[in-house]
Amino acid sequence: MTGRARDDEGADAVDEAEQLIEVDGVEKVFTVRRRAGRLRRVREEVRAVDGISFRVARGEMVGYIGPNGAGKSTTIKMLTGILVPSGGRLRVAGIDPAQQRTRLARRIGVVFGQRTTLWWDLPLKDSYELVRRMYRIPDAAYRAHLERCVELLDLAPLLDVPVRQLSLGQRMRGDIAAALLPDPEVLYLDEPTIGLDVVSKAKVRGFLREVNAERGTTVLLTTHDLTDIEQLCRRVMVIDHGRLVYDGGLDGLRAAGGGERTLVVDLERELPPIEGVPGARTVRVDGPRQWLAFPASQSAAPLVAAVAAGYPLVDLSVREPDIESLIAELYAGGGMRADAAGAGGKDGRAL
Numbered sequence: 609m610t611g612r613a614r615d616d617e618g619a620d621a622v623d624e625a626e627q628l629i630e631v632d633g634v635e636k637v638f639t640v641r642r643r644a645g646r647l648r649r650v651r652e653e654v655r656a657v658d659g660i661s662f663r664v665a666r667g668e669m670v671g672y673i674g675p676n677g678a679g680k681s682t683t684i685k686m687l688t689g690i691l692v693p694s695g696g697r698l699r700v701a702g703i704d705p706a707q708q709r710t711r712l713a714r715r716i717g718v719v720f721g722q723r724t725t726l727w728w729d730l731p732l733k734d735s736y737e738l739v740r741r742m743y744r745i746p747d748a749a750y751r752a753h754l755e756r757c758v759e760l761l762d763l764a765p766l767l768d769v770p771v772r773q774l775s776l777g778q779r780m781r782g783d784i785a786a787a788l789l790p791d792p793e794v795l796y797l798d799e800p801t802i803g804l805d806v807v808s809k810a811k812v813r814g815f816l817r818e819v820n821a822e823r824g825t826t827v828l829l830t831t832h833d834l835t836d837i838e839q840l841c842r843r844v845m846v847i848d849h850g851r852l853v854y855d856g857g858l859d860g861l862r863a864a865g866g867g868e869r870t871l872v873v874d875l876e877r878e879l880p881p882i883e884g885v886p887g888a889r890t891v892r893v894d895g896p897r898q899w900l901a902f903p904a905s906q907s908a909a910p911l912v913a914a915v916a917a918g919y920p921l922v923d924l925s926v927r928e929p930d931i932e933s934l935i936a937e938l939y940a941g942g943g944m945r946a947d948a949a950g951a952g953g954k955d956g957r958a959l
């Protein structure tokens with residue numbers, strides 16, 4: 609697999625191609641019927657996506673996060689052409705997804721963590737063969753891509769197993785490979801690590817990193833797992849109630865939210881709340897276990913040293929804030945600050 613040639617085009621063409629995803633003031637309004645009393649039903653509008661704008665350049669790997677019902681999946685469905693926007697303008701690789709869904713289909717890959725696109729009764733390799741025919745992938749390219757996917761996602765022992773017999777983590781790896789066989793320019797992943805164990809998550813993340821680096825595949829990733837973002841994305845967009853509320857580096861998001869990490873310590877025995885650790889405060893005690901909150905920007909090492917010096921320490925771990933609490937803190941903090949440092953060199957924007 610080689611990276612896509614990018615510099616053999618004219619300067620204008622390159623510039624144009626760089627912005628692979630263009631979203632301008634896009635909205636999606638659903639009309640739902642809600643029960644109002646015993647017999648009456650009322651029509652109600654749900655503004656799932658409420659005027660969002662962003663650009664994603666070729667080769668970027670962007671996290672798209674937000675609480676349940678924020679509008680993430682709706683955005684992805686509009687970007688694939690499954691849903692037609694109620695307003696605004698959308699382009700993916702210069703194509704209007706809703707207007708030219710079939711033409712776009714060859715250039716994008718989609719994985720919805722909650723359901724499979726594989727054929728339930730067929731062995732994994734037969735599903736791939738169908739993908740090859742559907743997308744008319746040339747033999748040599750197909751074999752090369754498949755081989756690489758099998759190697760990186762550890763699929764060899766699974767190829768003869770019917771999809772229905774695969775575990776969730778195995779199936780997810782199978783799904784991701786299927787989405788990548790046609791070598792799409794853009795890959796949308798809607799919660800690709802949901803419900804996976806630590807080992808499967810690590811495999812999926814490692815694979816996505818490789819694909820992005822090797823082929824320059826642009827990735828838009830929706831997740832509730834901050835570790836996904838941490839390990840894969842230099843840029844993160846936060847959506848809440850259908851609106852983009854942050855676009856920038858993860859560090860900037862943490863700073864904006866005043867995010868706190870938690871040091872969880874197990875002591876030899878039950879003791880009064882730990883005191884006198886600079887920069888940390890004990891927020892919870894449960895038997896011999898205690899929780900100390902400290903600013904996400906601060907290193908845990910001096911805290912650990914201070915606790916170990918004064919208390920009989922048995923074990924410890926550091927917990928990152930989850931996405932929901934980061935976003936909650938962001939509002940509690942009275943709005944967002946711009947990500948001045950801009951992790952990865954990208955300026956964060958409070959929107």
Ligand SMILES: Nc1ncnc2c1ncn2[C@@H]1O[C@H](COP(=O)(O)OP(=O)(O)OP(=O)(O)O)[C@@H](O)[C@H]1O
Binds near residue numbers: 640655678680
């Ligand atoms: N087909 C639909 N008909 C009516 N309402 C819908 C439809 N699809 C989504 N919605 C509503 O639009 C809003 C956004 O939903 P969406 O699935 O995009 O959220 P999400 O950010 O993906 O959430 P989650 O984290 O739970 O997956 C929700 O209020 C949801 O109930």
Ligand SMILES: [Mg+2]
Binds near residue numbers: 798
């Ligand atoms: Mg969703």
